[in-house]
Amino acid sequence: xxxxxxxxxLMLVSALAAAxxxxxxxxxxxxxxRFDRNADTDDTSLRTSEFSGRMLRSILPDKACDSxxxxxxxxxxxxxxxxxxxxxxxxxxxxxxxxxxPYERITIMNxxxxxxxxxxxxYKKTESEFLIFITKGEARLACDIVGDITLDDVTNLLxxxx
Amino acid sequence: MKHCTLLLLLLTAxxxxxxxxxxxxxxxxxxxxxxxxxPDENQSSVYVGLPVWYSSSSFNIGRNIPTSIPAFELGWNxxxxxxxxxxxxxxxxxxxxxxxxxxxxxxxxxxxxxxFNRRRNVGISFAIGIRANNFRLDKxxxxxxxxxxxTPSPIGSDLEVKKSKFTVAAIHIPVEVSFGRWDKxxxxxxxxxxxxxxxxxxxxxxxxxxxxxxxxxxxFIQAGATLRLSFHSFCxxxxxxxxxxxxxxxxxxxxxxxxxxxx
Numbered sequence: 249x250x251x252x253x254x255x256x257x258l259m260l261v262s263a264l265a266a267a268x269x270x271x272x273x274x275x276x277x278x279x280x281x282r283f284d285r286n287a288d289t290d291d292t293s294l295r296t297s298e299f300s301g302r303m304l305r306s307i308l309p310d311k312a313c314d315s316x317x318x319x320x321x322x323x324x325x326x327x328x329x330x331x332x333x334x335x336x337x338x339x340x341x342x343x344x345x346x347x348x349x350p351y352e353r354i355t356i357m358n359x360x361x362x363x364x365x366x367x368x369x370x371y372k373k374t375e376s377e378f379l380i381f382i383t384k385g386e387a388r389l390a391c392d393i394v395g396d397i398t399l400d401d402v403t404n405l406l407x408x409x410x
Numbered sequence: 411m412k413h414c415t416l417l418l419l420l421l422t423a424x425x426x427x428x429x430x431x432x433x434x435x436x437x438x439x440x441x442x443x444x445x446x447x448x449p450d451e452n453q454s455s456v457y458v459g460l461p462v463w464y465s466s467s468s469f470n471i472g473r474n475i476p477t478s479i480p481a482f483e484l485g486w487n488x489x490x491x492x493x494x495x496x497x498x499x500x501x502x503x504x505x506x507x508x509x510x511x512x513x514x515x516x517x518x519x520x521x522x523x524x525x526f527n528r529r530r531n532v533g534i535s536f537a538i539g540i541r542a543n544n545f546r547l548d549k550x551x552x553x554x555x556x557x558x559x560x561t562p563s564p565i566g567s568d569l570e571v572k573k574s575k576f577t578v579a580a581i582h583i584p585v586e587v588s589f590g591r592w593d594k595x596x597x598x599x600x601x602x603x604x605x606x607x608x609x610x611x612x613x614x615x616x617x618x619x620x621x622x623x624x625x626x627x628x629x630f631i632q633a634g635a636t637l638r639l640s641f642h643s644f645c646x647x648x649x650x651x652x653x654x655x656x657x658x659x660x661x662x663x664x665x666x667x668x669x670x671x672x673x
Contacts, residue, residue: 297443307446308437318437327443362441384441391439408438 268326268377268392269369271345276392279328279338293334298326301395318405323375323395330388342390346379354399359406366402371395378402477524477535478588478598478638480645485515485670487543493663496559505551505562506662512546512573515649515668517582531596533588541582541604543666547574552611555626560661569615576611578628578655580604586636598638602649606630627660629653638672645672 268276279296301322305312311319330339343365345351351367358364365381375396382389393402403409438445492506519539526533547553549571554563565571586600609626634651649668656662 304437325444329443360440380439382439382441387441389441389443391443402439405437405439405444408436 268324268394269345269350271348272326272342272377272379272392275338275342275345276326276328278341279335282335293330293332294338295329295331296327297329298324300324318397318401321396321401322393325391325393327389327391330390332386339388339390342379343381346381351379364406366399368399380406476526476530476533477522477537478533478586478596478640478645479519479522479535479537479584480640480643480672481519481522483515483517483519483647483670483672485517485647485649485668486510487513487515487545488667488669489545490665490667495663496659497561497662500561502562505548505553506545506664507548509546509548512544512575514544515541515670516544517541519582519584531589531591535584535586535588535598535600537582537584539582539584541580543578543580545576545578547576547611549574552576552613552621552623553626555623558627558660560626560656565613569617569619572614572616574611574613576626577609578606578632579608580606580632584636586638588638588640590640594642596640598640599636600638601633601635604632604634606632627657628655629657634666640672643673646670647672 276296279294282294299307301319301324304319304322304325308319311317314320328338328342330336346365346367347353350369352369354366354368356363356365362382362384367379367381369377369379371377371394375394376398377392377394378397378399380389380391380393380402382391393405436446487508488510489506489508492504494502494504494506517539518541519537521538523536524533549565551562551564552574553576554561565574582602582604584600584602586598588596588598590596606628608624609628610622610624611626613621615621632651632653632655634649634653636647636649638645638647647668647670649666649670651666651668653665654661654663655666
């Protein structure tokens, strides 16, 4: 019971503290719950990563010197990597989230044999959230970037031009 | 002139290094997520990620898979009180007195099958392996396959006997249900069936020569129960084999206990 309450509080806190939409965070937290249940097994069919703008600036200190650079405008990145069909339910759920309000589909394109779907949603007054899906064969990635970023920034990121 | 050339070379090197560093730090979003180019390793990517481990498939076949049954087991055999009823009046005495420390059970499990739940704390494991049960006899005697009956036979050789033993070799098929994480701490209980392939006595003499006699009237299938406690890759096990070693009416009636370790 204590554990359940702790998990619930943790999910609530992370949802409230998250920059991403509650719809995205609901699926993301489900992913983390599965992680918690299976943290010690040796299966890599589901992976997540998340890092703040501060962490990005620490990783790329040269870029952080440029105040206009993307790393100084990103607030948070959360991504889920699906390998194989096992967790397709979570991926489909995210796609469904992206196809409804407040998200808006910007593009579907192909880069180096990777199919890329880009969705956006408003964040705060002037900032944006970009939810990007990339698929290649059975591998799927959902990456959510929040901050003072534009579609150009996302395009540059996809083409490795920054 | 020399100085000019040196200066030019230094400038070129500095310029190239500068360009290299400027290009080294970058980000790209691809199928593996955000990739960072490290400033020091221009060619390799730095992935920042928290791996999420999740069970996609809970059924495994092969070697080195999640299982409660270890690849190698070494145990020590003990016989429960032996019933010599069929030898009544023959005056053979208690000839199946074993040296327990040297009566070993050696098992090698060659292929494993297992199925675990998604949390991997409850599972069932099967294996196929080979097992040899060694029973170390008194140095002064061996067993003989008399007329449909195993009898003790004094070793009458002039050579000094180093050891005398009786061995039963079998194909070993264990099945166990385990509770707890197989790679941390788990308790497993199950059974096994050993399909006997060969049985023989061996007398080893000092100097290296030996005598062997094969095919004793042992039970073709020897089945039993196992209880196992596993700690990481080490386990303690206890086997109880209620099946008599010898066929009914062909030898002493006894059951076997084994305590051992597995790796």
